[in-house]
Amino acid sequence: MSTWRKKAIECLPELRKDFEDPEGSIYLVFSAMLSAAIDFHRENNIDRLQKIYDFAEWCFRQKSKDLWNAAGVSFYEHLGDHAATRQDMRRWVKPEIYAEIRGLLELRLSNKELQQIDYNYRGTAKK
Numbered sequence: 001m002s003t004w005r006k007k008a009i010e011c012l013p014e015l016r017k018d019f020e021d022p023e024g025s026i027y028l029v030f031s032a033m034l035s036a037a038i039d040f041h042r043e044n045n046i047d048r049l050q051k052i053y054d055f056a057e058w059c060f061r062q063k064s065k066d067l068w069n070a071a072g073v074s075f076y077e078h079l080g081d082h083a084a085t086r087q088d089m090r091r092w093v094k095p096e097i098y099a100e101i102r103g104l105l106e107l108r109l110s111n112k113e114l115q116q117i118d119y120n121y122r123g124t125a126k127k
Contacts, residue, residue, distance in 0.1 A: 004029075004059060004067060011051040012036055026059070026066055030074035037075075041084040053092040060097060077104035080113065090120040 001020065008019045008029045015032055018024055033052050040048045060071040076093065079085040086109075089098070098121055106114055 004062075007055050007058060008033070011048075011055050026070040027074045030056070030059075030070050034075050034078050037079075038082050038084060041082075041088055049092065057094065057097065060100075072101055072104060076101040077108060080105045080109045080117070086113065086117065089117055095121055 004026060005019050009016050012019070012032060018032065019029055033055065037049060037052045039045075040052065056071050056075050059067040060076070062068055076097070079089055079093070093101075098117075102114075102118075105117065109117075
């Protein structure tokens with residue numbers, strides 16, 4: 001079993017069968033991770049969020065295009081779609097990753113929403 005599958009199972013063991021399926025792609029895994037992250041944000045489940053964001057960062061930093069691309073387009077860029085994840089992005093997404101994914105967010109968010117995230121990263125959030 002691939003390393004990314006093992007790491008995904010550690011994040012969401014309840015989806016073990018889905019993640020072990022050789023027909024399942026890393027893109028589908030990130031779709032499940034995003035859905036879980038939204039729920040965990042609402043529940044303020046810090047332990048589970050940490051695992052998901054650590055997994056996303058690990059994939060984003062890999063040399064394999066499938067891994068870093070999936071993290072970008074199936075996870076990070078969709079964080080901006082939901083208020084719960086958008087508002088807490090600074091806490092979970094490192095500034096250097098935000099700098100790399102900002103262009104993806106720019107395509108999906110309003111100027112106001114993107115500016116709010118920018119302000120959060122600068123530590124001068126608008127209220």
